[in-house]
Amino acid sequence: MNKKLVESMYMLSPAQQGMFYETAQNAGSGLHIEQFVCTLEGDLKPELFVQAWQLVTRHYAILRTAFVWGSQNEPVQVVMRQVEVPLQYEDWRASSPEEQASKLETFLQQDRANGFKLARPPLMRLALFQTGPSTHEFVWTHHHILMDGWCCSLVQKDFLLCYEALSTGQSYQPVAHRPYRDYITWLKQQDESKAEQFWRKSLQGIHQPTPLGTVAQDHSAEVAIEGFGTTATMLSAEVSEHLQNLVRQQRLTLNTLFQGVWALVLSRYSQQSDVLFGITVSGRPPELIGIEQMVGLCINTLPVRVALEAEQPLWSWLQQLQAYNLELRQFEYISGGKVHQWSEIQGGMPLYESLLVVENYPVDNSILQKDEQLLAVNNIRSIGAQTRFPLTLLVIPGKEVELRCVFEKQRLDELTVRTIQSHFAQILNAIAQDSQRSITALQQRIPVQEIPQIRPALAQQQQREAEVLATEERAPLEARLLAIWQEVLGKKRPEHPGQFLQAGGTLTAGNAGRGPYSPGCPDRGATACPV
Known part of the structure; x- marks a missing residue:
């Protein structure tokens, strides 16, 4: 990895470790993919829209982070100095409202299936679909390994304030925040x-x-x-x-x-x-x-x-x-x-x-309640919470x-x-x-x-997935995961892919020094992070 491109490196949190292993094992499943969807009304300027997101990404290190195998056979997160935020823009004004709704649902499903390459930041992307003279459907997709629901409103608020400042010819400096690496340091001290x-x-x-x-x-x-x-x-x-x-x-x-x-x-x-x-x-x-x-x-x-x-x-x-x-x-x-x-x-x-999640984190909607807004945000919904x-x-x-x-x-x-x-x-x-x-x-x-x-897990599905693990061409990350399984458990392949996390993920923590599991697109201009 080119050190000139790197700002900092540090270990993963327990939850990040779990998502890291699961993502490697369940490509295309939509696991841990979070989508924020809303309707934006106003005179939206796509070039300023992207510029505002680029500035927000520069401010928050986690949005410039890749996740790779480190030199000690342990995953690490690597903060890049700069990344390019990808935007997909399409004009749907010629389509009927019914066709627009159908197109959006089709996009959301494919977008989830596309997933992310964890070694290629940013692990987020944007999509804008113009549906009327001053109306756009906006989709912000990110991998859950970056942030939890607590953070989303903070990031969205900074984006809207930044876009407003750029649109009126002003500068905007987000409020200083404590970096995520301080939390990782705190974890190591427990x-x-x-x-x-x-x-x-x-x-x-x-x-x-x-x-x-x-x-x-x-x-x-x-x-x-x-x-x-x-x-x-x-x-x-x-x-x-x-x-x-x-x-x-x-x-x-x-x-x-x-x-x-x-x-x-x-x-x-x-x-x-x-x-x-x-x-x-x-x-x-x-x-x-x-x-x-x-x-x-x-x-x-x-x-x-x-x-x-x-x-x-x-x-x-x-x-x-x-x-x-x-x-x-x-x-x-x-x-x-x-x-x-x-x-x-x-x-x-x-x-x-079963997993119970009570979403009681604070949400700052003050930016949405201003009397004058350049962009009105409506029809907000989130799609995610797909777990193992x-x-x-x-x-x-x-x-x-x-x-x-x-x-x-x-x-x-x-x-x-x-x-x-x-x-x-x-x-x-x-x-x-x-x-x-x-x-x-x-x-x-x-x-x-x-x-x-x-219903129990499908036996035929288990066998088919195990055969895929044994025969398909693998990325270096996937090959490393299988090598760990073979080294630690002495098996050629998992009988069921979920067993890597349920058994192997635990044993590797104890025997190979790796942190255990924590119960957790097409490349469009993303800056590659070589491994």
Whole structure:
């Protein structure tokens, strides 16, 4: 690598490590690809649009970062001094609104499949589609390895202010922020031994992941569908407000409430009184001054264990859960792969089958509320949260709480997922109607006959993917991953690609010095980062 092009190099965070390995193994799957989509109204000047994004990219080092194998066989992130932000522009004004909508959805699907080459920054790209005289559809696509949802509004705000300044002939200097490398330095200073004690104690006695329902019969390859699906529903404004008032009165957080409700649902589905599922934590240590304005991936995904006693009052139980969460937060810096090592669940099995994400990070919309705006931003939506788990449940607080499920189509069908979503909402509605219900009373709102069935992974799909791993021409990164598998586990190939992360990714951390897994386009002018 040409050192003149490099600004700095440092290790990856636990979550970045997981995404790095998964991306290498699941090219074209759309995994960890985040898309921000909106309608821009106003006199948009494409050349200034790109220039503003270029200046924002210059300000934030993480937007100029590549991810490559280092000299010690460990992935490192490399900040380039300069990159070129790619923009795709198309004029769709001759198409009808229906055709425009169809074109946009087709583009979004292909854009996800294109993915990114992690060694070729920037790991983001822009697309503008003009749909009217002063209307454009805008798509900002980036790899999740760069940043979490906390950061997106910070970057978007700086872009809009920068574009406004350029459009009026002024200069704009973004507010100084703490660099992401300071967070990486902080991670290296943490005490792993204390974290190990906590996680071993927390997971003691659990030998298998909590099932998401009963096991369905093997389905044939003819009916198998690849990819991910998404469903969404909303709680009413009245119920949403009442739940917020209830948790405030009990001195709890909405996050605790949603965790408790998901534990109730999982307990009913699995017929177990001790359940385990994944949660996403912010990972932003309050002692690191300026962490709120830092742009980079700080989140982490870790297991939470919840025990249920049938007749225990709801609120005292949730108080215990919140206390456990506070203790967990002291050790949220550790990688999920090491937590897996310290558990009693075998490396070939995942720690959990479902992931709960409560999107309660701050969003600064002040720039969108100005009386005079050069660009009005409307119809905002985000597409992402595609993980390696069969089900990811996103809860988005607001005037009306949104419940969104992202699911793996090979394991779950849409009707089943909508039923799961309905059960989650039913219990929340029941709490709003009568907050003194017991745990048992709430669980009984889910009929036994409605417990979902989850399909096992396809055996034929596993074999086909393993054969691809063994025969296809590989990039140097992919070849290195397979070499690690062979060196550490003594196997020619994984029986199933997911086993690299579930077993090999963990073992390489212990035996080869590599950080373990953390439960995580066509080249258009991007500056290449030679490896």
